[in-house]
Amino acid sequence: MNDSGENGEKKKSRRPSQERTAQRDPERTRAAILEAATREFAENGMGGARVDAIAERAGTNKRMLYHYFGDKEQLYLRVLEEAYVGIRTAERALHIGDRSPEEGIGELALFTWRYFLQHPEFLSLLGTENLHRARWLRQSVRLKELHSHLIGELSQVLEQGKKQGVFVETADPLHVYLTIASLGYFYLSNQYTLSTIFGRDLIEPTHLNAWESHIVHVTLASIKR
Amino acid sequence: MNDSGENGEKKKSRRPSQERTAQRDPERTRAAILEAATREFAENGMGGARVDAIAERAGTNKRMLYHYFGDKEQLYLRVLEEAYVGIRTAERALHIGDRSPEEGIGELALFTWRYFLQHPEFLSLLGTENLHRARWLRQSVRLKELHSHLIGELSQVLEQGKKQGVFVETADPLHVYLTIASLGYFYLSNQYTLSTIFGRDLIEPTHLNAWESHIVHVTLASIKR
DNA sequence: CCATCAAGTAACTGTTTAGTTACCGGCTTG
DNA sequence: CAAGCCGGTAACTAAACAGTTACTTGATGG
Structure with missing residues (x-):
């Protein structure tokens, strides 16, 4: 159609290299x-x-x-993997074994709660992945190792606490972690329906702080002798 | 094409009223x-x-x-409303005030866990609704009343327990319910990613029973004097 | 017995969506 | 300096989707 419309003006118009740095x-x-x-x-x-x-x-x-x-699925899996790498990396930096057992557990509970609070997208991604029964996570080859460190370190702290007589003998590392994660996850990920049906704004700082203390209290109460 | 293929046989063929009951x-x-x-x-x-x-x-x-x-959205809202009616109705039938305070709370924890276990679709719907920040639930006019009964009854049980000296004074009804719900919800709704990353099949009966006991134990440990 | 209306079917429509193709332009290197 | 490669653009395509329309069937009451 407009073959001849090519137009003599040099289309280049070559921008004067202001800001050479890569588009x-x-x-x-x-x-x-x-x-x-x-x-x-x-x-x-x-x-x-x-x-x-x-x-x-x-x-x-x-x-x-x-x-x-x-494609979309592979992109989604990368997103999910990165999200897990994020929390597990930050967790490692805690070194919960450096303090007394009681402080160590309290530290882990506080950290987990605050990480959840600051990374709502992580909670949301977990929810989505579980809706699909871990269909994509199961395909991940990168994540088998990532999580064992957490349980290992937690296990050591609990053992030490038992030896010192501050924790009950039945305390189980996975149960302790699940307890901490449960209390943080549910409160935050379900805050919208909960705030609606109970008529209380759960994200308000006062309530947030109260729940933070509650998590630490419940976790320790469940394992202290 | 096959206009003439109409075929003389009366198409009616009027079924002999076997099973008159409505198609x-x-x-x-x-x-x-x-x-x-x-x-x-x-x-x-x-x-x-x-x-x-x-x-x-x-x-x-x-x-x-x-x-x-x-349309699709109104249908979804009806589904969600029915799901809430289901659990709140079953909860009312418990009458947790009829026993000792301690037994009442234990009862509620057991009931909630088992209801979640038997109604995975309820957990899933909650997850979806929260992903959308309660966008549809907020529009529901039917649900304002539904939930207050639960907190009211729970509140009475806690008060009674405090009077009897078995519960601490700081025990809060919403916190107690959130604790119970957290521990059940997270374990079940996130079972797929958890089983994958920790290499333990959480839905196995042994683990299920262990977690059931754990919920009751944690809930009571957090409020007992 | 027929007029009417509710229950039900199936094919259609306009839009949205994941994924693709054809093309552009500047940088690097032989 | 030209050849080709890589980062990038935009328009396209086939399929899937929510929602609609035109139609059929059967029960009921006047």
Whole structure:
């Protein structure tokens, strides 16, 4: 049609290299997609998340998303893996064995609660993954090792506490961790329905602080001799 | 094409009223849609659920679904409302005030755990609704009253326990209920990721029973003087 | 016995969606 | 300096989707 419309003006118009630094930056684009995907999957779940929305949030387009991550499912799995790496890495830095057993457990409970509070997207991703019965997580090859450290360290702290006579003999490391995680997860992830049906705004700082103390108290009460 | 193939045999063939009872049954169709929708929404969430799939599961078609429930969102809200009515109704039948305070609380904890265990679709619906920040539940006009009874009854039991000196003065009814619900909800709704990352099948009867005892133990340990 | 209305079917429609293709432009390297 | 490769764009496609329309069937009351 408009073959002749090519137009003599040099279309180049070559921008005067102001800000030479890369419009072209693979690493940044990749990271932007991953972050945008984390938010989109966390807000809408696997079924509700839109590939177009992720591309737009990342300030790029679908072509790049498929280029770097394959397809929607693989991108979702990367998001989930990164989320787990995040919490397990931060957990390791705690070194709960450095204090008294009681303080160590209290520390872990506080840390877990605060991490959940500051990373709502992590809770949301867990919810989504469980809705699908861990369909994607099960395929992950990167995560088998990641979690054993936590249970190992927790186990040592409990043993020490038993030896010192401050913890009951029946205290089990997985149960202790599940107790801590349960109390934090449910309160935060279900805050919207709970606030609605009980007519109390659970995210208000006063209630938040009360629940934080409650978690530490319940956890220790359940294992102290 | 086969206009002439109409075939002289009277098509009516009027079945001999064996089983006169309605192929036509509004109430049954309605109930079938509601049940099919409960399963579909529980399995796939709001974003992942398919209206066609619900119609097929109900053994009917989309026309009826839209006829009885308006649209997908209204159907979803009905499903959610019915789920809440289910648990709150069963809870009322417990009459936790009829026993000693300690037994009453233990009873409530056991009931809640077992109800969650037998109604995974309820947990799943809660998860979905919270992903969407209670967007639909908030619109419900039917549910304001429903939940106050639970807190009221629980409050009385706690007061009685305090008067008898078996519970600490700081025990709070909402906290007690949230504790019970947390421990049951998290264990069950997150069983898939937990079983995967910790390499232990949480749904196995042995572990299930251990966690049941754990919930009762933790709940009481947190409020006993 | 026929007029009417509710229950039910199935095919259709416009839109949204995951995934693809054809193309652009600048940087690197032989 | 040209060849080709890599980061990037935008328009396209086939399928899936929520919601609608045109139609059929059967029960009921005047």
